[in-house]
Amino acid sequence: MNGTLTLVRLALRRDRVLLPVWIVVIAGLVTVSASAIAELYPHAGQRIALGVTIGATPALQALTGPVFDAASVGGLTAWRATTMASALAALMSILVVTRHTRAEEETGRAELLGSCVVGRQAVPAAAVAVAVTANAVITLLITVGLAGQGLPAAGALAFGAAVGGTGWVFTGVALAAAQLTTHARTASALACATLGLAFLLRALGDAAKAEALAWSSPLGWAQRVRAFAGERWWVIALFAVTALALVAAAALLARRRDLGAGLLPPRPGRPDARASLAGPVALAWRLQRGGLLGWAVGFAIAGTLFGALAHSLGDLVADNPHMAALLARMGGTDALTDAFLTAELSVLALVAGGYAVQATLRLRGEESALRAESVLATAVTRRRWSLSHLALALGGSALIMSVGGLSAGLAHGLRIGRPAGQAARMLGAALLQVPATWTLAGIAMLLFGLLPRLTALAWAALVAFALLAQLGELLQLDDAVMNLSPFSHVPQTLGRPVDAGPLLGLLLVTAALLAAGIVAFQRRDLQQE
């Protein structure tokens, strides 16, 4: 453990901008949600009415979880912001831990450090210390922010600890993932897939009122801390114990491998390239196909689960006579199912936007690793090289949305006896979302061309669009603000005529962003980190 403190200082120096931004955004989000709810629903009666609507809308519960106490501002804030803040804290922890462990080993910097007076476990210990501390600061800021608005202090603390606790658990998940693979990208993909699975399990459990399913996910625990609704403090201990167990498991894994190696030994490859590996597109496909396959599998699973669930929701709600009346007013069971499926498709579209950003930013990854230099020193133009990875970004996001839509449609269709019709309908609805995901590729490409050192802003844009989608209605934001997000322009309802205008607009904007990005890249110097 020798040298851990020095490494912590090094990590804080490297993350001096990124980490505070994460912390402030996550804590700010919770605080803003609370004040918006207090302002928009000042009377307990209004809040209870909102709670009833939520109870009748499985799509909402899938996104944000159950309401435990609709009467209080705190209870509604916990319903609205817990999942969002916890998922973001988990994401932050994954990125911080991977960046300071496996990425360091991959670049060989850990070797340099390892040769100094630095203990064997100092690198992972420092990464964990930074992530755990960042989550503790988030807990503290949320507690202060909510209590400062006059909400009960105990609930505020429970809320903060639920968010920070989720962050701790995923600190452990990321550390364990970093031991398994030799690649930082694979390690963070593995940890993010775990986060995705946790979200999925919780969403299904909450929408279908299957408590056991919801309890299988740390994001479900965060809800079930029941902040402002009879706090269950032992759940916080569950977070801590799980996080410790994961860190211990990672330490055991680490002891069984060498620096830089994974647990799985590398296999030899071909001595010659296949004839097909002959151009930039073939190279981009070769580099990205594994990741794309992972995304497609994830979308197939998510689509199937949501599709299989959709039909049960109507029954579930209709069992409750109070809900049934409300349901009839909202347009009947079909409308409920369609609303649920549409909501799930928009969540998938946001995630697919993440794929589009990641696939586009592969350009930057290749550039800063100096591999772009080798390719661009051959007879390949910068435009052709850019287009090769963009083809993967655009084609890949269309592909995974199709997979998600098709599997949701098939699963839903099989339950109601019309698989082909539902599959076609859901495929169409999923494809309508594609132009919005492409806009994110356009934003990432423009940043790559103009501000290669700030390409992380593309992720910030994605988070901002996700927050607009999640919070825009609650905060009753102006249309002008909502329209900043490409996802606001996607026709949101199944079974209504589609207005092609906004979609064409999105395509035009995307084309302009991509073209500007390519031109800017053609004019600039190649830059390392």
Next chain:
Amino acid sequence: MANSPAVLITGLTKHFGKVHALDGLDLTVRTGEVHGFLGPNGAGKTTTLRILLGLLRADAGHTELLGGHPWRDAVELHRRLAYVPGDVVLWPTLSGGEAIDLLGRLRGGLDRQRKAALLDRFGLDPAKKGRAYSKGNRQKVALIAALASEVDLLLLDEPTSGLDPLMEATFREVIAEERTRGRTVLLSSHSLAEVEALCDQVTIIRDGRTVETGTLAGLRHLTRTTISADLDHVPHLLNELAGVHALTVSGSHVSFQIDGEHLQTALRLLTDAGVRQLTCRPATLEELFLRHYQAVA
């Protein structure tokens, strides 16, 4: 075209923010020669090569590569050259053999027989994945990919910095063959023995400027010769002679360094003093180097 130089750079400047990476650099590489490109770390060698490749854009100065413009005509020029970077980074999931084939195809063609022969000579296992290679083996991958391509010009950035002495010897043999095949080579290097063995012409740069350029013989002429002699009597005029440096006298034995243009006068003085024994050593490239490198401080 045959008579125009492969590389012609005059007054090249490149700034990164406030850092002047290149500050009026000149470099001429004639077609068919092996040109040594020397300079201390951070002198601007890699920056120069990156500008020649159109990866960086020059701020000012004239740059001509194979008769074309490195930035404007990049793709046409890249069909006729191959580059070995100083830091070879491979794709972790591609094998070395795949990377060689891929880079060759992206350049427009690869001589398969030559690839096989080079793999054999450099003793490289092409089936290993990129992440499994050592620095030296990564360099071999890039070298084989470059040498097996049918190109006119090789741009090599410290290509032997990770190779073991045996492989350095192989590298020298291969480059000597390339020269007889008429290829032009621009070789940035820190290995003086390598430059002495391979290069027809040498350019030394420092702080982004050219400080010496010419043939090795020509450069030596400008430098000092070290003389040590045993004499019948020590001429007292010796320490007053122009161009004498680091004179030491012990009994009848003298040793000193002498500037090239005063060599003849000094030798005449020594013969007049009765030479019993004489050794005369030309400046090594190392001395040449140190003279320029140390002047940085």
